[in-house]
Amino acid sequence: MPGGRLTQQERQQIALGLADGLAYAEIARRLDRPTSTVTREVMRNGGPTAYRSDLAHRATEHRARRKQAASRDATAPVRADGRDAEAVREFEEVFTTVLIQSGTPRMMARVMACLCLTDSGSLTASELVQQLQVSPASVSKAIAFLDSQGLVRRERDERRRERYVVDDDIWYQSMIASARAALQIVETARQGVGVLGSDTPAGVRLEGIARFLEFVSESTARAAEQARGILSAKPATPEPGTPEPGTPEPGTPEPGTPEPGTPAPATTPR
Incomplete structure (x- = not known):
């Protein structure tokens, strides 16, 4: 290869x-x-x-x-956490692109990726400006959008600076916000059915939209509630001596091996 x-x-x-x-x-x-x-x-x-x-x-x-050029520059920044700076930067580009492809505007995707890739999960406006090399106005606009979508939350640190946070619960809150937004479309579509008439093609279309989004919204909210614990759960660590998944238990015969006492299959003489 x-x-x-x-x-x-x-x-x-x-x-x-x-x-x-x-x-x-x-x-x-x-x-x-x-x-x-x-x-x-x-x-x-x-x-x-x-x-x-x-x-x-x-x-x-x-x-x-x-x-x-960076490798030739003796003053090139080195990450304090010991990670490969170039590998992290490249992954940040990939993650940003995925967010953009999912419908997030570019600047908002850059801010979201930057926050997600920090160990603390939080940055101030000035830290975002420095890391992304953009204007404070761009960061402010991006944060306002992400906040409206339930993707970040704001808090004050010990120096009274506003910090923007993506924590475990943000993803749950975002899914719930999405479900509520869908219900608003449902309500509006049903208002349109009353205006246009339930027996007209446009009214039938709007009712179909309402029923579809109502089902999706309820399913999304229910799934988010059921899966909420996954966000804070730690990966399970197998006990010492526990076999890997798919590993047969000791004494388990190999596939195709007859059970003890099972007569061997008869062979057909040539």
Whole structure:
């Protein structure tokens, strides 16, 4: 399996595969590359619907030159937590792109990704400005949007500075806010049914929208309530000596091995 950076020809093949509706795994198989390489390449460069091989190639060359320049610069910043700064930055780009593809505006996605990738889960406005290299107005607008969507919360630290937080409960609150927003559409659609008439095509259409979103809203809220504990639960640590999932218990015969006392199958003489 080849290693190293993707070539321009490989990027063209990725673009063709996306246009044909191929899965990442199938594109990777045709290129003899890991699926993760193709996934990262696409999500870093616009996502499956906006990927362009020429732009992706130029962007990669630009990142490579910037990385080389940083390596030559003796004053290049080093992460205090010991993580690979370039790897973290690249993942932040991928995560931001995924958020954009899900419908989050670009600046809001950048702020959300920046917050999610901090160990503390919180930053001040000035810290966001410094890390993202954007204006305070851009950060303020992004935070206002994320706050309205229930994706961040505000709190004051010991120095009375406002901090923006993404904690375990934010994702639950966001899903509940989404369910409530859907119910508002339901209520409005049903008002439209009364105005347009329940026996008209437009009225039937609005009633169908209302029933669909009502079901989705209730299902979303119910699932969020049931899954809320997952956000704060710690990964289970197996007890010493506990076999890995799928590992047969000691003394369990291998598949195809007859149980003790079972007569061996008769063989047909040649």
